[in-house]
Amino acid sequence: MTLLTALARLLIFPGLLFAVPAAWFFLWVERKSIALMQGRVGPPFMQPFWDFIKLLGKSTPPRPGITGLLMRAWPLIAVSAAAGAVGLLPVLPSSGGFEGDLILLLALLELPSICIIAAGFSSRSIFGEIGSAREAALSVSYNIVFLLAIVSIAASQHTFRLEALAAAPNSPLHWVGVLAILVCLPAKLHINPFSLPNAEQEIYAGPMTEYAGPELAMWELSHGLEWVAGTGLVATLVAPHIAIPLGAAWLAACIFVALCVVIVLLLSALAAATARLAIDSSVRFYWQCTLIFAILAVSSAILMRIRS
Amino acid sequence: MNILIMLWKNLRRGYQTLLFPAHPRVTPHFRGLVQFDPELCTGCAVCRFRCTSRAIEFKAGKGEFTWSYNPGQCTFCGRCVEGCTEHALKEGHVEHALSQQEAVPPIYTVQGELKKSYTVARRPPAPKPAPAVSPVAPASAAVASTATGGAQ
Numbered sequence: 001m002t003l004l005t006a007l008a009r010l011l012i013f014p015g016l017l018f019a020v021p022a023a024w025f026f027l028w029v030e031r032k033s034i035a036l037m038q039g040r041v042g043p044p045f046m047q048p049f050w051d052f053i054k055l056l057g058k059s060t061p062p063r064p065g066i067t068g069l070l071m072r073a074w075p076l077i078a079v080s081a082a083a084g085a086v087g088l089l090p091v092l093p094s095s096g097g098f099e100g101d102l103i104l105l106l107a108l109l110e111l112p113s114i115c116i117i118a119a120g121f122s123s124r125s126i127f128g129e130i131g132s133a134r135e136a137a138l139s140v141s142y143n144i145v146f147l148l149a150i151v152s153i154a155a156s157q158h159t160f161r162l163e164a165l166a167a168a169p170n171s172p173l174h175w176v177g178v179l180a181i182l183v184c185l186p187a188k189l190h191i192n193p194f195s196l197p198n199a200e201q202e203i204y205a206g207p208m209t210e211y212a213g214p215e216l217a218m219w220e221l222s223h224g225l226e227w228v229a230g231t232g233l234v235a236t237l238v239a240p241h242i243a244i245p246l247g248a249a250w251l252a253a254c255i256f257v258a259l260c261v262v263i264v265l266l267l268s269a270l271a272a273a274t275a276r277l278a279i280d281s282s283v284r285f286y287w288q289c290t291l292i293f294a295i296l297a298v299s300s301a302i303l304m305r306i307r308s
Numbered sequence: 309m310n311i312l313i314m315l316w317k318n319l320r321r322g323y324q325t326l327l328f329p330a331h332p333r334v335t336p337h338f339r340g341l342v343q344f345d346p347e348l349c350t351g352c353a354v355c356r357f358r359c360t361s362r363a364i365e366f367k368a369g370k371g372e373f374t375w376s377y378n379p380g381q382c383t384f385c386g387r388c389v390e391g392c393t394e395h396a397l398k399e400g401h402v403e404h405a406l407s408q409q410e411a412v413p414p415i416y417t418v419q420g421e422l423k424k425s426y427t428v429a430r431r432p433p434a435p436k437p438a439p440a441v442s443p444v445a446p447a448s449a450a451v452a453s454t455a456t457g458g459a460q
Contacts, residue, residue, distance in 0.1 A: 037315040039324040273311045 015087035023224025024048040037272040055217035074119040075218035081111035082225030089232045090163040097163040120207025131206020135197035141286035142187040148294035149180030155301035166236045176297045193274040235259035329415045340400035346428045348396035355388035378423040
């Protein structure tokens with residue numbers, strides 16, 4: 001991958017120029033679909049965009065005892081990491097990539113979560129600290145399953161290159177891995193039933209309680225970009241393997257967006273149908289139920305590799 | 309599984325909430341706006357005392373009083389109407405010759421926009437009852453008056 005290709009992927013497609021409007025669109029799809037499933041009108045199409053603009057225009061009230069630099073840095077790091085993760089997704093055919101970009105993607109996907117934990121603790125708010133502690137506990141639980149799922153897919157194909165994984169034929173093991181990633185996504189995106197780090201009406205906004213104005217706008221944007229990156233990862237893994245010529249790149253982009261929207265709708269239906277779980281139930285779910293499933297996937301992948 | 313069926317039904321039925329400033333439909337039991345009759349009001353201010361949402365304000369002056377009602381704050385609980393012994397307050401639902409459109413909760417964009425104030429002249433106090441002939445009568449009259457007060 002040349003520097004020019006890398007910059008184009010990071011800044012244009014599927015990077016910032018595509019990812020930011022896509023983030024607002026996915027946030028709207030999530031909010032609107034949940035509202036319709038609950039018999040409400042829901043927000044208008046442009047609402048996430050106007051929310052962002054409105055927050056950018058607001059000033060942050062002074063917070064005594066809190067250093068401004070750290071508080072401002074966490075949301076910016078989270079946005080950069082999430083945008084970088086989206087930029088790594090192999091949406092277009094033969095779009096480049098490098099050996100090991102899957103590992104970089106996993107690291108970038110994890111960074112917003114670490115920033116949230118750090119932001120909650122550095123805000124010196126009791127609600128922020130509770131939210132951060134919950135996020136840390138949840139992160140430890142779902143990340144084991146998430147990483148094992150990714151490892152099982154990568155081990156079955158003998159590669160850590162995203163493009164090769166996306167182009168590989170879909171085996172049953174591949175689908176087991178994708179299913180495990182899908183199980184982890186609600187916790188990664190903080191939606192019901194794993195919305196306890198930012199549990200509304202319980203601990204206000206959790207780690208974001210002390211945030212306002214442009215910094216909160218950045219958190220909202222990073223959340224939207226996480227949606228694009230999380231659903232995009234699954235979409236690239238389940239995308240049908242049809243030969244798309246380079247000239248018809250728009251078709252690949254349309255298939256990617258359509259698959260992402262389907263995944264967003266699925267996650268929204270789950271969020272609308274479930275209530276928030278307590279932290280012990282959430283941790284138990286990932287450690288007891290899903291971990292066994294993920295270990296089985298990894299063992300099968302290793303067995304397959306030994307046989308071949 | 310039931311919850312999924314419920315979500316599907318909600319999706320098919322469409323939304324039940326309305327976008328501002330659409331008027332909601334009211335049920336036949338909706339009490340509607342409180343109607344005030346200055347002719348009957350004696351200025352006792354019991355309505356203001358009973359109004360927990362502070363939609364009714366009362367200012368006493370010399371020889372007159374000002375009674376204000378803000379429908380934007382009213383919860384239409386009907387406690388003011390219930391407590392008005394002079395029947396100066398009435399519920400404005402259909403039975404009181406208001407159409408369904410007029411009976412719906414009002415829409416407002418500015419705080420206090422719908423507030424209505426009435427300045428009413430105090431009526432002279434009612435003449436005192438004539439002294440009783442028998443010595444037992446005053447005691448029974450006092451009991452009756454206390455009972456009426458308690459009912460309020």
